Amino acid sequence: MTSIDAAPDLVKAQLPESELPRQWYNIVPDLPEPPAPHLHPGTREPLTVEDMLGIFPRGLAEQELSTERWIDIPEPVLDVYRIWRPSPLIRARRLEKEIGTSARLYYKYEGVSPIGSHKTNSSVPQAYFNSIEGVKRLTTETGAGQWGSALAFACAAFGMGCEVWQVAASYEGKPYRRMLMETFGATVHSSPSELTEAGRKMRADFPDTSGSLGMAVSEAIEAAVGYGDAKYSLGSVLNHVVMHQSVIGLEVLKQLTMFGEKQADVVYGCAGGGSNLAGLAFPLLAENLAGRTTTRFVATEPSACPSLTQGRFDYDHGDVAGLTPLLKMYTLGNDFVPDPIHAGGLRYHGMAPLLSHTVHLGLVEAAAVGQVEAFEAGVLFARTEGLVPAPESCHAIAGALADARARTSPEESASIVIGLSGHGQLDLPAYSAFLAGDLTAT
Amino acid sequence: MTSIDAAPDLVKAQLPESELPRQWYNIVPDLPEPPAPHLHPGTREPLTVEDMLGIFPRGLAEQELSTERWIDIPEPVLDVYRIWRPSPLIRARRLEKEIGTSARLYYKYEGVSPIGSHKTNSSVPQAYFNSIEGVKRLTTETGAGQWGSALAFACAAFGMGCEVWQVAASYEGKPYRRMLMETFGATVHSSPSELTEAGRKMRADFPDTSGSLGMAVSEAIEAAVGYGDAKYSLGSVLNHVVMHQSVIGLEVLKQLTMFGEKQADVVYGCAGGGSNLAGLAFPLLAENLAGRTTTRFVATEPSACPSLTQGRFDYDHGDVAGLTPLLKMYTLGNDFVPDPIHAGGLRYHGMAPLLSHTVHLGLVEAAAVGQVEAFEAGVLFARTEGLVPAPESCHAIAGALADARARTSPEESASIVIGLSGHGQLDLPAYSAFLAGDLTAT
Numbered sequence: 001m002t003s004i005d006a007a008p009d010l011v012k013a014q015l016p017e018s019e020l021p022r023q024w025y026n027i028v029p030d031l032p033e034p035p036a037p038h039l040h041p042g043t044r045e046p047l048t049v050e051d052m053l054g055i056f057p058r059g060l061a062e063q064e065l066s067t068e069r070w071i072d073i074p075e076p077v078l079d080v081y082r083i084w085r086p087s088p089l090i091r092a093r094r095l096e097k098e099i100g101t102s103a104r105l106y107y108k109y110e111g112v113s114p115i116g117s118h119k120t121n122s123s124v125p126q127a128y129f130n131s132i133e134g135v136k137r138l139t140t141e142t143g144a145g146q147w148g149s150a151l152a153f154a155c156a157a158f159g160m161g162c163e164v165w166q167v168a169a170s171y172e173g174k175p176y177r178r179m180l181m182e183t184f185g186a187t188v189h190s191s192p193s194e195l196t197e198a199g200r201k202m203r204a205d206f207p208d209t210s211g212s213l214g215m216a217v218s219e220a221i222e223a224a225v226g227y228g229d230a231k232y233s234l235g236s237v238l239n240h241v242v243m244h245q246s247v248i249g250l251e252v253l254k255q256l257t258m259f260g261e262k263q264a265d266v267v268y269g270c271a272g273g274g275s276n277l278a279g280l281a282f283p284l285l286a287e288n289l290a291g292r293t294t295t296r297f298v299a300t301e302p303s304a305c306p307s308l309t310q311g312r313f314d315y316d317h318g319d320v321a322g323l324t325p326l327l328k329m330y331t332l333g334n335d336f337v338p339d340p341i342h343a344g345g346l347r348y349h350g351m352a353p354l355l356s357h358t359v360h361l362g363l364v365e366a367a368a369v370g371q372v373e374a375f376e377a378g379v380l381f382a383r384t385e386g387l388v389p390a391p392e393s394c395h396a397i398a399g400a401l402a403d404a405r406a407r408t409s410p411e412e413s414a415s416i417v418i419g420l421s422g423h424g425q426l427d428l429p430a431y432s433a434f435l436a437g438d439l440t441a442t
Numbered sequence: 443m444t445s446i447d448a449a450p451d452l453v454k455a456q457l458p459e460s461e462l463p464r465q466w467y468n469i470v471p472d473l474p475e476p477p478a479p480h481l482h483p484g485t486r487e488p489l490t491v492e493d494m495l496g497i498f499p500r501g502l503a504e505q506e507l508s509t510e511r512w513i514d515i516p517e518p519v520l521d522v523y524r525i526w527r528p529s530p531l532i533r534a535r536r537l538e539k540e541i542g543t544s545a546r547l548y549y550k551y552e553g554v555s556p557i558g559s560h561k562t563n564s565s566v567p568q569a570y571f572n573s574i575e576g577v578k579r580l581t582t583e584t585g586a587g588q589w590g591s592a593l594a595f596a597c598a599a600f601g602m603g604c605e606v607w608q609v610a611a612s613y614e615g616k617p618y619r620r621m622l623m624e625t626f627g628a629t630v631h632s633s634p635s636e637l638t639e640a641g642r643k644m645r646a647d648f649p650d651t652s653g654s655l656g657m658a659v660s661e662a663i664e665a666a667v668g669y670g671d672a673k674y675s676l677g678s679v680l681n682h683v684v685m686h687q688s689v690i691g692l693e694v695l696k697q698l699t700m701f702g703e704k705q706a707d708v709v710y711g712c713a714g715g716g717s718n719l720a721g722l723a724f725p726l727l728a729e730n731l732a733g734r735t736t737t738r739f740v741a742t743e744p745s746a747c748p749s750l751t752q753g754r755f756d757y758d759h760g761d762v763a764g765l766t767p768l769l770k771m772y773t774l775g776n777d778f779v780p781d782p783i784h785a786g787g788l789r790y791h792g793m794a795p796l797l798s799h800t801v802h803l804g805l806v807e808a809a810a811v812g813q814v815e816a817f818e819a820g821v822l823f824a825r826t827e828g829l830v831p832a833p834e835s836c837h838a839i840a841g842a843l844a845d846a847r848a849r850t851s852p853e854e855s856a857s858i859v860i861g862l863s864g865h866g867q868l869d870l871p872a873y874s875a876f877l878a879g880d881l882t883a884t
Contacts, residue, residue, distance in 0.1 A: 010459060011459060011521065011524035011525060012459050012524055012525065012526075014456050014457075014458060014459065015456075016456060016458075017452060017453060017454055017456065079453065079535070079536075080828070082453035082454055083453060083454065083532065083827065083828050083829070084454075084828075090525065093521070094521075094599070112554055114827075114828035114829050114830075116867065120828075153828050156824075156825040156826075156828070157536070157826075157828060175870075175871075175874075176618070176867070176868075176870045176871075179870035179871065179873055179874040180830065180867065180870055182873075182874065182877055183821060183824050183825075183830055183870065183873045183874075183877065184824060184825060185825050379625060382598075382625050382626060383598040383625075383626060383627050384598075384599075385525065385556075386522070386525050386526075386556035386562075386595050386598070386599060387525070387556050388556075388622065388625055425558065425618070425622065425867050425868060426618075426867060426868075428617075428618045428621035428622055428625065429617075429618075429621065431621055431624075431625045432617075432621040432624065432625075435624055435625065
């Protein structure tokens with residue numbers, strides 16, 4: 001474990017705009033064993049770029065299969081990133097004092113983005129690479145609305161249309177993110193809708209359905225294929241999404257030195273589809289693999305959807321209907337339906353193949369956190385650090401708190417980095433339910 | 443008008459933490475004529491520090507009457523400011539391109555604060571100065587909840603209790619900010635409540651009332667006085683609040699030089715109570731008064747509550763019941779009830795005496811903006827710059843857009859700074875109403 005001497009007063013490491021990363025980092029060439037390839041759902045042969053062109057533009061399909069270590073970030077993407085990036089790395093001094101830890105707690109705060117989460121790190125390049133290939137509009141699915149609003153923002157930035165199928169339960173019950181998507185100019189449909197064959201069939205078979213993410217995926221893909229001028233966009237899981245998120249960790253490496261830290265001793269990040277944690281962790285993991293650091297990485301997932309800690313490591317589909325390629329990943333089975341917890345971004349049956357691979361290799365650890373423990377951590381964080389974390393991020397905070405509370409002596413000191421993937425201002429009803437004692441422990 | 447050569451690529455001027463202002467700026471000693479004193483509501487004599495000690499701590503009462511140019515910001519306040527300050531000054535290049543202006547548009551973005559607006563610049567020092575004098579809890583009123591959540595956050599930061607009387611209409615109809623206050627640990631009451639004599643009388647006389655800000659003020663003051671261990675806190679209007687907000691403009695002065703600007707040619711800020719605009723403008727106005735710059739300042743207020751453009755400049759009370767000191771200000775009369783527009787933070791009958799004084803002296807201009815024009819500007823801003831502005835901030839954007847659209851040739855170029863006082867993620871229903879065409883023009 002390291003100690004710290006420099007920068008005793010610094011609270012917030014804020015990189016100048018000139019330090020914004022100019023390349024994304026792809027961990028594939030640095031892994032000790034190559035990850036298993038995606039497979040074509042029909043032939044079960046390794047997926048090719050051409051196989052993907054029906055729903056993705058060539059630029060993104062090539063990134064998905066790339067083995068290049070560094071990929072240039074196009075200037076128009078950097079121009080949009082500059083609105084909020086580099087994001088701050090903040091030392092949680094008030095939280096440290098409150099819990100009496102000898103650890104140094106830092107959080108990388110992605111909530112400064114236009115929509116309040118890390119999702120825009122990938123939505124912006126996805127919209128850009130579609131736009132330069134002449135795609136006029138993007139379709140996608142969204143649950144609570146984080147990804148949908150990120151893509152709506154990105155499409156507005158590049159003058160493209162955006163059509164979002166939002167799970168009916170969220171469309172009705174969580175209207176703020178729908179309003180955010182519409183403010184950015186997107187069209188939002190409650191899913192299942194009457195606009196697609198898949199939606200009409202679902203509505204006929206189950207008139208009372210409140211929808212599902214898997215259903216919304218099917219509608220968004222069907223619509224994109226049918227429109228001709230549209231492509232489909234996915235907000236996590238895939239390799240190119242993980243790579244886009246690497247800007248998080250690349251910035252953290254520079255920011256830790258501003259605090260005088262030689263390394264992060266432990267990194268905690270929440271993992272649903274996996275792109276948030278992988279984006280934070282992989283640039284730091286590269287330092288481990290090069291023998292320069294000894295950082296531990298812990299993926300925190302909800303007890304209600306424990307793909308890493310309870311799932312099997314095997315090929316599975318990314319969607320319920322089985323239309324997507326087969327991905328080698330930790331999965332609970334593509335028919336797994338998690339309990340309706342408030343961290344909607346973590347309710348996914350699988351896990352990014354690249355993150356799954358690093359867990360399988362023992363390079364990244366995993367831990368499950370209950371919902372109540374997560375919100376307890378979130379409320380303590382809000383009352384000390386002032387920022388209300390997204391329910392997803394609360395899982396990472398809970399993991400870090402349990403670690404930090406066990407460190408009280410100078411010898412046990414360590415630098416702990418928390419991936420604070422977003423703020424929770426549009427998730428306040430969940431906090432309200434927690435404060436009223438209305439959450440169960442799962 | 444100035445031109446710009448330097449920093450052609452910079453989007454976001456982000457000062458390092460070491461450039462955080464260490465002193466607040468008080469414009470009083472630099473004004474060409476001294477402002478009229480506040481008057482005691484009973485004797486109509488100039489208000490003294492002692493007169494204020496019933497509801498304010500001595501530290502803030504002294505600031506209210508101070509004629510010192512610079513007041514040190516205490517270290518514990520700086521420690522909390524550092525969580526989000528310095529805030530960025532961002533060049534709105536995408537918006538410039540969209541409207542085809544030759545002007546250079548900048549916005550000072552206060553939405554990065556924990557609650558998403560500038561209000562924490564004053565709530566933090568207010569909580570601090572109360573805490574060091576042994577005050578155990580603060581009471582305040584809030585309409586939509588911006589100020590209430592800012593004070594709730596600040597009280598949590600200094601381990602104090604916080605009790606907020608929220609206007610019943612907002613308490614019921616806009617629950618997210620109430621939930622935010624509760625997440626920070628505050629107690630929130632719907633006003634009028636059964637907890638105060640004033641509230642009980644109101645409920646008895648008007649059983650169907652949905653409350654008013656003036657009513658909530660009376661309840662918060664009555665409670666603070668009755669508790670003994672509590673004081674009352676106000677979020678705008680008064681001199682000490684205006685001074686706390688000067689960190690905004692002090693940072694802007696440094697950030698303009700990062701863009702190569704010699705001065706801001708025009709500054710637009712929304713004005714309700716006045717502290718947001720005054721905080722941005724006064725440090726720049728000081729440069730004018732010293733003969734170094736020729737900046738124009740425009741206060742944008744809603745057409746529905748036009749205190750600067752339609753009000754009289756006279757002594758008036760700050761509240762409906764007439765319990766507060768008499769303040770020399772532009773006022774529509776303390777019984778004026780504005781239409782229920784969505785920019786709740788601008789629905790105040792008066793205007794900060796210091797800002798009123800500068801308008802009266804011709805140092806600051808004023809313009810009224812209609813609600814529909816404000817939201818049109820806000821949606822255009824969201825779709826180009828990616829940030830959804832608070833409805834209040836939309837008024838400043840609308841003023842700046844009208845100015846910028848009239849500048850198309852290089853000769854008409856100018857640097858225009860917009861005070862973006864906060865984000866609008868908790869105000870999305872207002873955007874939704876606008877997009878649905880449900881807003882009237884007032």
